[in-house]
Amino acid sequence: xxxxxxxxxxxxxxxxxxxxxxxxxxxxxxxxxxxxxxxxxxxxxxxxxxxxxxxxxxxxxxxxxxxxxxxxxxxxxxxxxxxxxxxxxxxxxxxxxxxxxxxxxxxxxxxxxxxxxxxxxxxxxxxxxxxxxxxxxxxxxxxxxxxxxxxxxxxxxxxxxxxxxxxxxxxxxxxxxxxxxxxxxxxxxxxxxxxxxxxxxxxxxxxxxxxxxxxxxxxxxxxxxxxxxxxxxxxxxxxxxxxxxxxxxxxxxxxxxxxxxxxxxxxxxxxxxxxxxxxxxxxxxxxxxxxxxxxxxxxxxxxxxxxxxxxxxxxxxxxxxxxxxxxxxxxxxxxxxxxxxxxxxxxxxxxxxxxxxxxxxxxxxxxxxxxxxxxxxxxxxxxxxxxxxxxxxxxxxxxxxxxxxxxxxxxxxxxxxxxxxxxxxxxxxxxxxxxxxxxxxxxxxxxxxxxxxxxxxxxxxxxxxxxxxxxxxxxxxxxxxxxxxxxxxxxx
Amino acid sequence: xxxxxxxxxxxxxxxxxxxxxxxxxxxxxxxxxxxxxxxxxxxxxxxxxxxxxxxxxxxxxxxxxxxxxxxxxxxxxxxxxxxxxxxxxxxxxxxxxxxxxxxxxxxxxxxxxxxxxxxxxxxxxxxxxxxxxxxxxxxxxxxxxxxxxxxxxxxxxxxxxxxxxxxxxxxxxxxxxxxxxxxxxxxxxxxxxxxxxxxxxxxxxxxxxxxxxxxxxxxxxxxxxxxxxxxxxxxxxxxxxxxxxxxxxx
Numbered sequence: 001x002x003x004x005x006x007x008x009x010x011x012x013x014x015x016x017x018x019x020x021x022x023x024x025x026x027x028x029x030x031x032x033x034x035x036x037x038x039x040x041x042x043x044x045x046x047x048x049x050x051x052x053x054x055x056x057x058x059x060x061x062x063x064x065x066x067x068x069x070x071x072x073x074x075x076x077x078x079x080x081x082x083x084x085x086x087x088x089x090x091x092x093x094x095x096x097x098x099x100x101x102x103x104x105x106x107x108x109x110x111x112x113x114x115x116x117x118x119x120x121x122x123x124x125x126x127x128x129x130x131x132x133x134x135x136x137x138x139x140x141x142x143x144x145x146x147x148x149x150x151x152x153x154x155x156x157x158x159x160x161x162x163x164x165x166x167x168x169x170x171x172x173x174x175x176x177x178x179x180x181x182x183x184x185x186x187x188x189x190x191x192x193x194x195x196x197x198x199x200x201x202x203x204x205x206x207x208x209x210x211x212x213x214x215x216x217x218x219x220x221x222x223x224x225x226x227x228x229x230x231x232x233x234x235x236x237x238x239x240x241x242x243x244x245x246x247x248x249x250x251x252x253x254x255x256x257x258x259x260x261x262x263x264x265x266x267x268x269x270x271x272x273x274x275x276x277x278x279x280x281x282x283x284x285x286x287x288x289x290x291x292x293x294x295x296x297x298x299x300x301x302x303x304x305x306x307x308x309x310x311x312x313x314x315x316x317x318x319x320x321x322x323x324x325x326x327x328x329x330x331x332x333x334x335x336x337x338x339x340x341x342x343x344x345x346x347x348x349x350x351x352x353x354x355x356x357x358x359x360x361x362x363x364x365x366x367x368x369x370x371x372x373x374x375x376x377x378x379x380x381x382x383x384x385x386x387x388x389x390x391x392x393x394x395x396x397x398x399x400x401x402x403x404x405x406x407x408x409x410x411x412x413x414x415x416x417x418x419x420x421x422x423x424x425x426x427x428x429x430x431x432x433x434x435x436x437x438x439x440x441x442x443x444x445x446x447x448x449x450x451x452x453x454x455x456x457x458x459x460x461x462x463x464x465x466x467x468x469x470x471x472x473x474x475x476x477x478x479x480x481x482x483x484x485x486x487x488x489x490x491x492x
Numbered sequence: 493x494x495x496x497x498x499x500x501x502x503x504x505x506x507x508x509x510x511x512x513x514x515x516x517x518x519x520x521x522x523x524x525x526x527x528x529x530x531x532x533x534x535x536x537x538x539x540x541x542x543x544x545x546x547x548x549x550x551x552x553x554x555x556x557x558x559x560x561x562x563x564x565x566x567x568x569x570x571x572x573x574x575x576x577x578x579x580x581x582x583x584x585x586x587x588x589x590x591x592x593x594x595x596x597x598x599x600x601x602x603x604x605x606x607x608x609x610x611x612x613x614x615x616x617x618x619x620x621x622x623x624x625x626x627x628x629x630x631x632x633x634x635x636x637x638x639x640x641x642x643x644x645x646x647x648x649x650x651x652x653x654x655x656x657x658x659x660x661x662x663x664x665x666x667x668x669x670x671x672x673x674x675x676x677x678x679x680x681x682x683x684x685x686x687x688x689x690x691x692x693x694x695x696x697x698x699x700x701x702x703x704x705x706x707x708x709x710x711x712x713x714x715x716x717x718x719x720x721x722x723x724x725x726x727x728x729x730x731x732x733x734x735x736x737x738x739x740x741x742x
Binding site for chain 2: 435438439440441444446447448449450451452458459461462463464466
C-alpha cells in the first residue's frame, strides 16, 4: 500500500485530538520532592551514586542558573514557567537494573508496543537480530532512567560504548569527565545550564578510533510522569576515523499541563570522524484549543573538533506546543563539514522557532543547510539560522536553502538568517522561498480521486523530499506517516 | 438512462451569475462538443461538474448515471467516473509524476472497491498508456507538470484520463496552446478512449480540434445556456460565420 494511503488510514484510526500517543502508563515512581534548590541537585546526584566531581559540576551549574533568565529573543509566546512547581527527578521503581527483557516491567514493553514502532520494536524489545535486516540498538529511556539496553554484545565486540550516561559515569568516568560540557558549556544558556544542574539520564556513545559502528543507534525518549521536567543529557564521541549514525525518536502521552523538556545533546567528532544524528520528534502538541503540550527547549550542538571531521543533523519536528531548538555545528577542524536537514511542521496552536548555527572556525570548512518549514492552522513557524566565518576561517563555504510552505491563511512562516563573514574568502549562499498549498492544487488532486488529506500529504511529502532522503530508511517511512498525521485537519 | 444529465443548471462565482439554466444530455458512447464565445461559461460548466469550491450552484441538477453529482465531494465525483482534463494543468513541485499517477489510480480504485494495483502491474499499465501518447519515462520522473511544455501538460492530462478509466470525460479547451502535431497526439489519445460505455464533453473555442475528435453532437453555448444543438456540420458553420450571431442571442 502506498505510504500516502496508509497514512490516511492511520490518521482515520486516531480518535481524540488526533494524538495517538496520548496514553499513560501506570508504573510506580520514585521521585524527588517538587521544586528546585541545592538539595534537589544533591538528591539527584545521590540517587545516582555520582562521584563528587559531578555533584560539584551540577552545583556550579545550579548556582549559575539562579543568576540567569530565560531567553526572550525567539518568536514564541511562553506562559510563565514556575520552576518550583516541577519534579526534577522521577524513575520507574522497577528499574533496579534489569539485565534482560524478561526482567523488564511488562507495562513498559506495552508502552513501546502502543507506540507502534514496527521493525525496531520487534527487534529491539525481543533483542533479536533478524538476518539481512539493518539492526538497530535501542537504549530506551523511560522518563529518566534507561531500562532496556540491547545489542550490547555486538557493540562490545566492536569496542563501542552505548548505554545510559549514568552507567558511563560509573564505568567510563575519564571519558565523561573529559567531554561532558565541552561542547555545550555549563554556562551556555538558561535551559542548558538548568539541564546541567538536574539532568537525570540520557545516552552515552563512544566509538573508538577507526571503528565504524556496526549498527544504527537509537533511543526512544518518553515523558510519562505527571509534572516531570525531562532533562536528558546525551553525549556522543566519535574518536579518530570513527563513524556512527544515531537515531532519536520521541513521543509522549497526552497531558493537560505543559511539560518542560530541556535536553542537551553534545557531539564530538575527532579527526576524520563522522556523526550522523537523526531525530523524529512527535511530542504532544497541545489540544485543538492550544491547551497543554510539551515545551521543547533543547540545546544540541556538535563539535567537529578534528580535521576532516563531519557532523550531520537531520530532524523531523512535528510535535510540542513550543519548539526552541537549534542543532548546530562548530567547524573547528580544517576541512570539516557540517550539515543540517530539517523538516519543521506546525499545526493548530503550535509555535516553532528552530534552525541551526554553522560556526566556521577552521580552514576550508563547509556547511549545508536545508530547512523545510510547514505551517498550518494558526501556528507560527520560524527558521532562525546563523552562519558565521571566523577571521581565520579561509575558504569557508555555506549553502543555505530555506523553504516555507503555508497551509491555510491563519498561520505564519518566518525566516531569520544571520550571516556573518569575517574572512573575505568566505562564500555564503542563501536561498529562501515561501509558497502556499493553493486551492487550485488541492482541487486538481481531488479531481484525480485524492481526498483532501491525501492531497495535502502528497504535496507536503513532495515539499520535504529533499530532507526525508537524508533520514535512515525505516525512519523516513515513519516520518512520512508522521507528517501526514500532523497535518490532519489542516484543510477542508 | 443518460450518462450525464444536466437540467436547468445555474451557478455563480462570487456575485456573478454565469450558468443560467443550462440543459445537456450525454448518452454513453457519445461525444458532445460545446463551442461558444469567450465568457459564455464553458469552463465554468466543467468546474461546476467537477465540484470546484469557488463555484456556487444556485439551481438545477446534474446527475451521472442517475446519481446526484452536486452532492458529492470532488474526489467522490472522480471515483464515480467523472474526469476533467484541465485547460491549465496545475504544477505540483517535488511530487514525481509517477508517484502522483499511482496515488491517484489507487485512490480511485479503492473508492470503486477494486484492488489496488501492485507496483509491477501499475508500471506495466503506465508504460503501455504512456507509449501510446508518446510520453517518455523521463517525463514521468519529473515533478507533476513542472517545467512541462504545453504539449506535455496536455498529453499528461490524457494519460491520467486513460489510467483513471472514467465514464464521463470533460475536456476543457484541451486544444489551447497545442501545435498541430501535439494536437494530433492528444486527439488520437482521446479517440482511443472512445467506447460504448463512455461519454465525452469536449469544450473548445475552435473547430480545428473537432476535425480530429469528430463529435456526434455539437452545442453552441452563449451567456450560460445551450442556445443551439446540431451535428458535426454545426462546428463548420461556426468556423465560417463566427460567434457574432450568438453574442446577443441569449
